[in-house]
Amino acid sequence: MQIDDETLMAFADGELDPATTTRVAATIDADPDLQARLRLFSESRNRLQAEAQDAFAQSSAQDAQLIARIRAASVVPANTAAATSGAVDISAATPGNINRRPLAAIAAALALALIGGGLWWQLGDSAGSARLDAAQVAALDNLPSGEAQALDEQTTLTMVASYRNGKDELCREFETHNATGMEIIVACRDRNDWSPRFAMDVEAATDGYVPAAGELEELDAFLANTQAGAPLTPEEEAAALAE
Amino acid sequence: MDAAFGETLIGLLPNLRRYAISLSRRADVADDLVQITVERALVNHASYDSGMRLEPWLFRILRNAYIDMTRRNRTQGTQLDVFEMPDIVSTDGAATVEARLMLHSALDAMETLPVEQRDILHLVCIEELSYAETAEVLGIPKGTVMSRLARARMALSEKLGIK
Numbered sequence: 275m276q277i278d279d280e281t282l283m284a285f286a287d288g289e290l291d292p293a294t295t296t297r298v299a300a301t302i303d304a305d306p307d308l309q310a311r312l313r314l315f316s317e318s319r320n321r322l323q324a325e326a327q328d329a330f331a332q333s334s335a336q337d338a339q340l341i342a343r344i345r346a347a348s349v350v351p352a353n354t355a356a357a358t359s360g361a362v363d364i365s366a367a368t369p370g371n372i373n374r375r376p377l378a379a380i381a382a383a384l385a386l387a388l389i390g391g392g393l394w395w396q397l398g399d400s401a402g403s404a405r406l407d408a409a410q411v412a413a414l415d416n417l418p419s420g421e422a423q424a425l426d427e428q429t430t431l432t433m434v435a436s437y438r439n440g441k442d443e444l445c446r447e448f449e450t451h452n453a454t455g456m457e458i459i460v461a462c463r464d465r466n467d468w469s470p471r472f473a474m475d476v477e478a479a480t481d482g483y484v485p486a487a488g489e490l491e492e493l494d495a496f497l498a499n500t501q502a503g504a505p506l507t508p509e510e511e512a513a514a515l516a517e
Numbered sequence: 518m519d520a521a522f523g524e525t526l527i528g529l530l531p532n533l534r535r536y537a538i539s540l541s542r543r544a545d546v547a548d549d550l551v552q553i554t555v556e557r558a559l560v561n562h563a564s565y566d567s568g569m570r571l572e573p574w575l576f577r578i579l580r581n582a583y584i585d586m587t588r589r590n591r592t593q594g595t596q597l598d599v600f601e602m603p604d605i606v607s608t609d610g611a612a613t614v615e616a617r618l619m620l621h622s623a624l625d626a627m628e629t630l631p632v633e634q635r636d637i638l639h640l641v642c643i644e645e646l647s648y649a650e651t652a653e654v655l656g657i658p659k660g661t662v663m664s665r666l667a668r669a670r671m672a673l674s675e676k677l678g679i680k
Contacts, residue, residue, distance in 0.1 A: 279667045279671070280663045280664060280667050283663070283666065283667050283670060284648070284663065287641070287648070289647065289648050310680065313679060313680075314670060314671060314674040314679055314680075315667075315670050315674075317674065317677075317679045318623070318638075318642070318670045318673045318674050318677070318679065319641075319642045319670070321623035321677065322623045322624065322627065322638060322642040322643055322673075323642060323643060323645075324623075325622060325623050325624045326535070326624065326643040329624050330531075330534070330535040330538060330539075333530075333531065333534075334534060334544075334547075334548055334551070335548075336548050336551075336552065337530055340527075340530060340551070340552065340555050341527050341530070343555065343559075344523045344526055344527055344555060344559065345523060345527075347518055347523065347559045348518055348519070348520045348522070348523035348524075507560065
């Protein structure tokens with residue numbers, strides 16, 4: 275019987291049905307060339323497996339936090355978001371309504387470098403002099419997190435996440451992108467008016483240097499200072515926006 | 518969400534991290550990918566079919582998160598699937614020279630392969646997924662898994678001097 279490479283590999287991996295396995299084994303037994311070729315497949319797998327045992331870092335500083343997060347989710351009766359919406363297609367792109375760190379990673383991936391420390395500002399609870407324009411307010415009122423819309427020909431607004439701060443105000447974080455960089459803004463809703471509370475300019479790097487994730491420290495500090503809660507799920511966000 | 522799901526998920530954190538490092542080759546990005554995967558798994562756990570093993574389901578989430586991340590990396594320009602263009606691989610002079618140098622560590626040798634080959638080797642040979650589960654993770658037919666995997670194994674063997 276003719277045995278091609280894929281069959282030989284499937285034999286080495288134990289993926290053949292019993293009858294075929296018996297036939298292939300008999301053929302290999304009688305053919306030294308096939309035995310040598312089989313080693314290509316069995317050896318490559320064995321060696322990878324042996325080395326992988328201790329080669330990869332098995333833990334990370336964030337593990338404790340993740341484990342706590344998972345255990346906390348286990349005791350909540352049922353995740354209402356998943357329970358009401360039923361099966362969710364995991365293959366679809368999921369909105370960025372998750373937390374801060376993915377954004378930091380994406381910023382890194384976009385090859386953006388933070389310029390200086392002087393380009394961000396933080397407002398008090400009363401609205402300051404800075405104003406949101408009408409298009410931004412419309413997006414704050416309507417655009418779900420994870421979605422983007424064009425503000426004008428050069429600029430795109432991407433809604434990142436919604437959350438409640440320590441005063442139970444609804445806050446939303448968004449980015450505006452144009453050719454030269456992006457601005458990250460957090461606005462909170464106070465008696466139906468959106469007021470900007472935080473803004474930071476991020477300029478595109480010119481030399482291709484990619485900063486490590488987690489460089490959005492000012493934003494992290496702002497979120498911590500205002501006791502930002504966990505990002506709302508899409509359903510919670512829709513309900514909060516409808517209030 | 519039942520506690521068993523959570524505990525299984527916790528038990529698989531090292532596997533997720535290992536796969537994330539294999540894909541991204543960066544510890545910080547791997548941490549982000551694992552975190553995104555955990556969040557998505559918690560939100561979407563209702564769509565997990567408990568008749569299946571959890572590994573392929575989680576690996577698929579992680580891999581999609583990695584693709585989302587690289588898709589947003591517009592500055593890198595168009596990414597080509599080297600696998601769809603075998604000519605490019607076979608005419609790469611540097612690769613030929615490298616193969617002759619004969620690497621001693623199988624993992625080092627795997628590192629020199631294109632991401633598509635690393636990905637499939639990792640899932641089958643390190644995480645020990647079946648061909649069917651791997652096809653599920655990668656979203657390709659089982660026959661394609663087999664042909665890709667066979668070529669990746671041959672390339673690896675050649676670099677390792679296995680004859």
